[in-house]
Amino acid sequence: MSKKQHIVVVGNGMVGHHFVEQLSQSANAEQFEITVLSAEPRLAYDRVHLSEFFAGKSADDLAMTSMDLYQQWQVNFRINAKVDTIDRQGKTLTTQTGEVFSYDKLVLATGSYPFVPPIKGNDNPDCLVYRTIEDLQAISHCASKSKVGVVVGGGLLGLEAANALHHLGLQTHVVEFAPQLMAVQIDKPGGDILRQKIESLGVQVHTNRATTQIVAGDSCRHKLCFSDGEELETDLILFSAGIRPYDQLARQSELDVGERGGIVVNNQCQTSDENIYAIGECALWNNFIFGLVAPGNTMAKVAAEHLQGQSASFTGADMSTKLKLMGVDVGSIGDAHGKTPGSLTYRYEDQVNGVYKAMIVDSEQKKLLGAVLIGDTSEYDSLLQYMLNGIDLPAQPESLILPSNSDKPLLGADALPDTATICSCHNVTKADVITAIDEGAVTLDFIKSCTKASTGCGGCVALLKDVSSNELSCRGVEVKKDICEHFPYSRRELFDLIKIEKITNFNDLMAAHGSGLGCDICKPTAASIFASVWNEYILDKKHQPLQDTNDTFLANMQKDGTYSVVPRIPGGEITPDKLIVIGEVAKQYNLYTKITGGQRIDLFGARKEELPEIWRRLVDAGFETGHAYGKSVRTVKSCVGSTWCRFGVQDSVSMALFIEDRYKGIRSPHKLKFAVSGCTRECAEAQSKDIGVIATENGWNLYVCGNGGMKPRHADLFATDLDDETLIKYIDRVLMFYIETADRLQRTSVWMNNMEGGLEYLQDVVINDSLGLATYLEQHMDSIVGTYQCEWKTTLEDPKALERFKPFVNSDKPDSNIQFVEERGQIRPARPEEKTIAIVVQD
């Protein structure tokens, strides 16, 4: 057996990782021993989605690989291992820590670094860049003590950085040297529309501005001085003025580099030393540096194939791109500026809705050369296919970008040639998808994991779904959305069946549409739908076996099997007398007491048998159940509003009380949280709620589908300056539409993210009544509101229901395994080692 070739890869960014994956997972993998040296403190992560770090993603979420995976792939690796020198004669390299590695072939994937313009004062600690997770941590830290932030550079990355500053709550400015934003990717009219849209979101754009120096500020910590004499005060400066290749190693070892940097490579990605390859943003091909991940991945693939003796070559790459910048859809395809001689341009502009589309065609109007899309990128996928595959344009090419009520020729999934690129990040063609399906991939997830399609920037998800569904249905495969093994239906289908066939209980549902005994997935789902449609008492004999334990005992089970009790405190408003009752109950039953995030009081440590007595006292004192145990409307958080607050512009407490009273107890696919703020200072944090209401001088702004929790999501501004009546009407419709169409345990945030057409579609359904459902949705909501009952009041009046709260069917002794100890003056569950050991707890 011949000795393995030793491949050393310097750099573990996205492209370096892609190379490792290509080579280590190839059929010839055993011929190579791979060593990866990363200067960063962690292995490869997804830099394309870096901004999601601010949206709550952790470094782990962004990771593209792990030490375990590399070990499994038998790839050696070192982190924090910056390479210092290369000895090309001896074929070794030395790291900063003095470690020496020898190589047979070397791959440089060192990437690039952010260019910081040589402006006087650019070295102060508030001058930052946007490239690595460490950079983002520094931005986050600096933003916490800043009011104003400026991004220098109005390109793609600059706007993403501006979005991040905006979300961090800074007054945000973008300063651009060129006369327009995103000058590389889009034309001037497109740049103007983009600017308008971004400014309307509250970010100020300054074009044609050359920064000359940064000096101490008057109202802020710093001040940018421009060549035209203007100035801009700021606390934080973020440079996003392009990238420069990391090519020092190549320079030191006297490899050819470009005049303006970049390691010169040939079509096989080899540098001037045939034993050294360079790929990604450090490589200069045909005097061009590709600053996108897709071409980098193609280079990685070419280098990996060339190392295996195959005749691969890199021949340039498509730089088309589609993305959402600050909520604005932007697409750029091919020759966006119409630089091809003889090219002609079609333009469509809608200033009312802020939509701009331009299409560049050849002189004979036969082929598409490029396109710019702002505000609406729905045609991006088909335009890209026309361009990449040289598909002949229809007789009236302009019809491709005109609004959809005109006769738009559709480029369906079948019409695409097999060579059509579906995913440009991983260079997956339609033929690759078909092969994967032929080899047995029958779900979208499976196809994704086989082909890697849609796992890069994710921009092609919709196209991949179309192509896969089309291919699968051609083969007679149905795309499964079954809720569980007992029902061949999705939640939404079950909802329709229950409603249309007027099914009122689980046994009938099972007899008509299911099989088996059911399970802990379909039973609570059915119970929730029955409650949403018919709104009967949930502990009715026929519904009780369907409920999750929290619903069964109308309280929240804790780890030791005890329950917590949450009385409703509408809007967080409570009288001293009621507060005293809660205190007395907690004291009498020795309950641990804690204030919740929803402005209520949670009483922990109640044994099941104590719940009826506790609730009898609470109900007698005028409390209602808080539904903290249900997948249902929980709380409406509020600030004191104009009644007390100097800044309040509307009576937020009254509105919160009205809303809580209207929607309390409504069962839904998942829990629902609301808030009402009395002014734009937003003390009730309404933008993190499923339904958020913020007072304005003229009425109320409605926000929808926000979420705190595991994956925080800012609510979308849905409608502005509403009067009371319209506000309630819209909330009725949004909630009912959610309840009818969402999946099981799908929060409104995910429901919105998965909705085709997104916010605009929901606005269309709710505000413009595009589906003709508005009256129906309101009537359905009215019927649920009209049949509300306090479940605890009903339960206390039913002796049979109270039987179930006894500790045992054959004994009144309490469960001896439930034991407490004291901590900070209150109880907490005893840990196993703290429990009295004489008691038998298990067999």
Place this chain on the structure above:
Amino acid sequence: MTTLAYADEQLSTATQSQRWVDICRQDQLIEDTGVAALLENGKQVAIFQLALKAQQIYAVSNFDPIGQANVLYRGIVGCVNSEPVVASPLFKQPFSLIDGRCVTDESISISVYPTRINDGKVQLLISD
């Protein structure tokens, strides 16, 4: 399989260390859901009666070995591949009502008690 017939067989072969113990009246059980019972030895049992299984009664230990609490009678009953199970209300693992094994982690199991109805009373076969 723990059927009534099997339970009767158990009775005929019950050794001196095994005996049938009265737990409660059958009408105290709640169809398709569980109740907890306390045995003389301090152990707790979760008892289920399934309407779709011809009112068959199943009894398993009430102690959830994963969540370490006496809660299994409060789980939702159902089936996995037509085998009746109860899902722990704490972390949702399904336990077979037939043999007590955790369906998703067969290294874990809970004890199962043969049951029968005698003169309107629910009885469990207990080994001393």
